[in-house]
Amino acid sequence: MFNLNKEAKLxxxxxxPTISIVFLIILFPIFGNFWLSFKEVKLGDLRAPQxxxxxxxxxxxxxxxDDILIEYRFKNSSQKKPIFNIEINDKISEFISPVEIAExxxxxxxxxxxxxxxxxxxxxxxxxxxxKANDNFEINNFNPKESKPRGAADxxxxxxxxxxxxxxxxxxxxxxxxxxxxxxxxxxxxxATIGALLLGISAALLLEKNFLGKGFFRGxxxxxxxxxxxxxxxxxxxxxxxxxxxxxxxxxxxEFISEPIFFLGLKKVDFLGFDFPFTLFIVILFExxxxxxLAFLFILARLQAIPKDLYEASDIDGATRIQQFFYIxxxxxxxVISLLFILRFIWNFNKFxxxxxxxxxxxxxxxxxxxxxxxAFALSNMGTASSVxxxxxxxxAIFVFIHQKIAPKDIEE
Amino acid sequence: xxxxxxxxxFIYLYSIITLFLLAIxxxxxxxxxxxxKNIFIYKNIFLxxxxxxxxxxxxxxxxxxxxxNIFIFVISLALSYFFLxxxxxxxxxxxxxxxxxxxxxxxxxxxxxxKNFSNFLFEVSFLKFLKTNSLIFFSFIxxxxxxxxxxxxxxxxxxxxxxxxxxxxxxFYSISDFFSSYIAVITQYNFLNFAINSTIVSFVTVFVSLFxxxxxxxAVARLRFAGRSKISSSxxxxxxxxxxxxxxxxxxxxxxxxxxxxxxxxxIVYPATTIPVALYMLQGYFKGIxxxxxxxxxxxxxxxxxxxxxxxxxxxxxxxxxxxxYVFMIAWNEFLFAFMFLDNQEYFTIPRGLYTQxxxxxxxxxxxMAGSVMITVxxxxxxxxxxxxxxxxxxxxxxxx
Numbered sequence: 001m002f003n004l005n006k007e008a009k010l011x012x013x014x015x016x017p018t019i020s021i022v023f024l025i026i027l028f029p030i031f032g033n034f035w036l037s038f039k040e041v042k043l044g045d046l047r048a049p050q051x052x053x054x055x056x057x058x059x060x061x062x063x064x065x066d067d068i069l070i071e072y073r074f075k076n077s078s079q080k081k082p083i084f085n086i087e088i089n090d091k092i093s094e095f096i097s098p099v100e101i102a103e104x105x106x107x108x109x110x111x112x113x114x115x116x117x118x119x120x121x122x123x124x125x126x127x128x129x130x131x132k133a134n135d136n137f138e139i140n141n142f143n144p145k146e147s148k149p150r151g152a153a154d155x156x157x158x159x160x161x162x163x164x165x166x167x168x169x170x171x172x173x174x175x176x177x178x179x180x181x182x183x184x185x186x187x188x189x190x191x192a193t194i195g196a197l198l199l200g201i202s203a204a205l206l207l208e209k210n211f212l213g214k215g216f217f218r219g220x221x222x223x224x225x226x227x228x229x230x231x232x233x234x235x236x237x238x239x240x241x242x243x244x245x246x247x248x249x250x251x252x253x254x255e256f257i258s259e260p261i262f263f264l265g266l267k268k269v270d271f272l273g274f275d276f277p278f279t280l281f282i283v284i285l286f287e288x289x290x291x292x293x294l295a296f297l298f299i300l301a302r303l304q305a306i307p308k309d310l311y312e313a314s315d316i317d318g319a320t321r322i323q324q325f326f327y328i329x330x331x332x333x334x335x336v337i338s339l340l341f342i343l344r345f346i347w348n349f350n351k352f353x354x355x356x357x358x359x360x361x362x363x364x365x366x367x368x369x370x371x372x373x374x375x376a377f378a379l380s381n382m383g384t385a386s387s388v389x390x391x392x393x394x395x396x397a398i399f400v401f402i403h404q405k406i407a408p409k410d411i412e413e
Numbered sequence: 414x415x416x417x418x419x420x421x422x423f424i425y426l427y428s429i430i431t432l433f434l435l436a437i438x439x440x441x442x443x444x445x446x447x448x449x450k451n452i453f454i455y456k457n458i459f460l461x462x463x464x465x466x467x468x469x470x471x472x473x474x475x476x477x478x479x480x481x482n483i484f485i486f487v488i489s490l491a492l493s494y495f496f497l498x499x500x501x502x503x504x505x506x507x508x509x510x511x512x513x514x515x516x517x518x519x520x521x522x523x524x525x526x527x528k529n530f531s532n533f534l535f536e537v538s539f540l541k542f543l544k545t546n547s548l549i550f551f552s553f554i555x556x557x558x559x560x561x562x563x564x565x566x567x568x569x570x571x572x573x574x575x576x577x578x579x580x581x582x583x584x585f586y587s588i589s590d591f592f593s594s595y596i597a598v599i600t601q602y603n604f605l606n607f608a609i610n611s612t613i614v615s616f617v618t619v620f621v622s623l624f625x626x627x628x629x630x631x632a633v634a635r636l637r638f639a640g641r642s643k644i645s646s647s648x649x650x651x652x653x654x655x656x657x658x659x660x661x662x663x664x665x666x667x668x669x670x671x672x673x674x675x676x677x678x679x680x681i682v683y684p685a686t687t688i689p690v691a692l693y694m695l696q697g698y699f700k701g702i703x704x705x706x707x708x709x710x711x712x713x714x715x716x717x718x719x720x721x722x723x724x725x726x727x728x729x730x731x732x733x734x735x736x737x738x739y740v741f742m743i744a745w746n747e748f749l750f751a752f753m754f755l756d757n758q759e760y761f762t763i764p765r766g767l768y769t770q771x772x773x774x775x776x777x778x779x780x781x782m783a784g785s786v787m788i789t790v791x792x793x794x795x796x797x798x799x800x801x802x803x804x805x806x807x808x809x810x811x812x813x814x
Contacts, residue, residue: 008638010717014628015644018688021625025663025685026654032662046668206548217548219800223555226796226803228746230764231785235562238778246561249577289554321540350655353748357768369657376661389658400653 030393036386038164043380049078051086051119051151058128064137068096069128072149074116076123083153088114090149095137100130112149119153168387178371178388185367187277188284188355189348195288196344197337200295205329208303218300225293233357236286240264267364279363283355287348295340302336303329342403346396368392421466423539428462434546438553439513444580559789566594566783573779594783598771602780603758604787607766611745611788614679614762618744619737621684622691626736629688630695631721635707645696652689659686660753667754674756682750687740694739698732699725735802742792763788 051074058069076083088105090112098107105114112129172178203221207214224232239246240263248260263282268275310328319327352369355361361370368388376385490511564580565573569590572579583591598604632638633645663682667673706728707720715723726733751765761769767788771781796803 007636011632011636011638011641014632014636017625018629018692021681021685021688022651025682026651026659029659029662029666030654032666033658036662036665041665046665202547203551206544206551215800217552219797220552220555222796222800223559223793226742226792227559228748228764228785228788228792230746230748230767231562231789232558234767234772234781234785235558238565238782239558239561244574244577244778246577246580253578346653350657352657357748369655372657372661376664382661382665385661389661392655393658396653396655400650404650 033386033389033393036382037168037390038166039383040165040167041382041386043376043382046382047077049076049081049083049153049155051075051083051088051153052077053088053090053149053151055090055149062133062137062139062142064133064135066133067099068131068133070131071126071128072102073126074119074123075125076119076121078121078155080121081155082121082123083119083155084117086114086116086119086151086153088112088116088149088151091147092131093142095134095142096131097134098129099132102127102129105129168381168383172375172384172387172391177366178391181366181368181371182391184277184280184365185349185369188280188287188365188367189345191284192287192291192348193341193344195284196291197295197340199288199292200299200340201333201337203292203296204299204303205325207300221296222293224290229290229353230357232290233286233354237264237358240282264359265363277364279359280365283358283365286358287351287354290354291344291348295344298336298340299333302333306332342399346399346403349392349396349399425462425466427539427542428466430543430546432462434549435513438549439509441553441557441580442509442513444578562782562785562789565779566786567591568779569593570777570779573777594777594779595787598780598783598787602766602770602784603761604763604766604784606759607761607763608787610676610760611762611764614676614683615741615744617680618683618687619740621680622687622740623733623737625684626688626691626695627726627733628721630692630699631725633692634696634699635704648689648693652693656686656749660749663750664753673754674760675754676760678754679747679750679762682754683744683747687743691736691740694736695729695732698729702728731802734799738795738799738803741795745788745792 053075054073056071056073058071059067062068074088092107092110092112094110098112101107101112102114104116105112107113207217207221238244240248242248242260242262242265247263248257251257252260264279266278269278270276306329310332311324314324314328350369351367352373355365355367356370356373359365361367361374366374368391372385372388372392375381375388561580564582567583567586568579569583569586572583589596633641633648659682664673667678672678702725706724710720710724711717746764747762748764748768751762752768755761755765758766758769763784767781767784770776771784
């Protein structure tokens with residue numbers, strides 16, 4: 001019993017770093033996302049409102065005994081929110097003494113301190129303080145700006161207060177765009193997954209048997225997957241460019257087409273009487289190209305584990321290769337294919353970079369993840385962005401739940 | 414009769430496939446080695462295929478079971494002629510085309526001239542042929558973008574604009590012209606600085622992530638404690654959490670704490686996203702190490718930490734290597750967090766720098782391609798050097814992408 005406790009204690013100690021970083025950087029932000037989605041936070045709200053104080057000397061050519069006017073400018077940095085309990089401190093020169101100063105201010109030991117209860121939003125006022133130059137006044141040593149006035153205030157921080165509202169969800173659900181985006185996200189995730197799986201299965205079938213150079217091809221087939229997304233996305237954008245791109249020029253030279261095709265900027269194409277989402281299709285092709293290696297790798301591993309006597313037996317029975325594929329290979333692969341399907345589907349659902357880099361979400365390819373980005377940084381609304389992210393999270397939670405229910409317990413081959 | 418139609422259909426189908434493929438590949442080989450002119454006419458490709466299939470089939474049936482080499486030569490020349498009609502090409506290109514066709518016909522002969530002309534064998538040979546072609550096709554769609562990226566990065570602006578279909582490597586440039594885009598990218602666009610940042614962030618990510626996940630993986634794999642199964646099953650669920658859900662709150666929190674615009678912010682986010690999968694991969698490997706080794710050391714009086722350091726770690730070097738490589742690649746390729754968090758140019762990683770500095774219509778495309786080559790080459794180099802480990806790691810870890 002003692003031994004077990006010791007072991008458990010050691011295990012917990014070893015897991016603490018992992019658990020704490022996962023908690024801080026993953027679980028806590030998920031909670032934070034839900035928190036933000038119920039708050040109307042704008043990008044500008046991230047900087048807390050604070051008092052801004054500036055001073056300016058108004059009098060010139062001061063002699064001992066003269067009045068000195070110093071203008072203080074008080075400003076609330078926020079356009080929308082008041083600040084409270086403003087305290088201001090400023091060191092003033094020892095050569096001057098106060099004559100007339102604003103209400104709420106006092107001077108003590110060359111220290112000007114003020115206190116205000118509340119500054120309204122957009123508060124911006126210039127107040128002139130009157131000082132008198134002492135007898136020992138020396139113009140050369142006098143510099144009212146030598147110390148910067150400091151201000152501190154309390155403000156209602158929208159990020160931490162306990163006011164919640166459902167307005168963000170209302171806003172995003174009222175947008176027609178959101179429903180359209182959900183549709184696009186589903187189409188994109190589904191067909192990109194299917195495309196990657198089909199390419200992956202074909203590639204795996206090609207490399208099933210051993211032959212000279214198999215290792216080379218296996219390495220080559222993984223290229224699109226291991227390369228940085230930004231490099232391959234930009235390369236494809238360049239290839240598909242309507243004017244400078246390779247593909248359009250090649251097709252034009254061969255007279256396949258008479259004018260350039262906007263591969264990444266054509267929302268709808270009339271195809272046999274219905275609107276075919278052309279750019280979405282191109283993006284799906286790109287995704288299939290980029291992610292088939294993963295499917296390929298898993299399916300290849302599974303293919304090589306299929307017992308050979310199944311094929312031998314069917315050969316004797318006179319089955320054709322096509323029949324063998326549909327009646328032996330495919331059923332054997334079904335487990336790994338369904339697992340890959342759900343994983344790839346979830347990952348495609350989460351994908352942001354690929355579409356963002358290819359089209360920026362234009363031409364009918366705006367998925368929910370791109371919408372999150374647009375809400376947050378194009379519309380500067382963190383609140384609605386989080387609520388879209390919550391939408392994604394909820395949809396994903398459903399998929400993960402399904403995955404947990406139907407997937408085999410062990411993912412490893 | 415139906416048998417013949419069936420076979421003819423297959424030959425036709427496959428003439429189309431092959432002619433298309435050969436035309437494209439031949440074209441690309443030609444425009445990448447010689448002048449930038451496409452040499453094939455695609456318009457009548459279906460007609461050519463039909464002609465080809467008919468002649469092949471007729472001779473195949475009427476004259477002999479084996480197609481003679483003379484026939485192959487003749488038909489190659491004929492096809493080359495059809496294809497090249499009205500095209501100005503030079504001798505080298507002509508040689509290439511003719512050899513491409515001869516190779517094609519020899520392949521055809523190899524697959525379609527079985528003595529026993531049964532449907533079954535026919536299907537087998539068709540599939541075999543399809544396989545060869547598909548291999549060419551796959552290699553082509555993978556190599557082509559990378560090749561184009563590389564070639565464009567070497568060209569001058571004028572050549573690129575004049576002839577975008579020119580795929581030849583400009584060997585006749587002087588050395589400084591040859592690498593002029595790379596020099597420009599490094600000197601004008603600060604790429605060296607980005608590369609240093611990327612390297613620092615990636616290495617720190619690898620070390621932190623190993624430092625955290627090795628003990629965690631060992632605990633999950635070997636030690637008995639309450640909640641062990643919960644932890645090991647929640648690892649993968651955590652791995653499913655989309656980055657886009659994390660990025661907004663992290664942006665807010667990091668802005669408030671004041672370390673958003675820094676490399677440090679990446680150095681804590683990247684490990685956090687890679688630790689779950691590193692832990693998962695490592696614990697799978699640790700479980701595979703025979704427990705008797707550790708047990709005997711424990712009985713001999715070695716402490717747990719001693720066992721980990723002296724037995725488990727030395728035995729799992731391949732797994733640690735594959736995890737490190739994998740984590741390094743994730744950190745090196747990562748775009749989203751770098752894009753959201755970094756504002757100052759001095760902190761940019763390569764993907765971030767590439768996006769802001771070079772993805773601009775004002776910036777010549779060859780610079781963008783040179784930047785892309787610079788970010789891709791280290792990854793592909795690592796990948797080729799350690800492919801064996803990585804492939805193992807990718808399959809074992811059910812890797813995200």
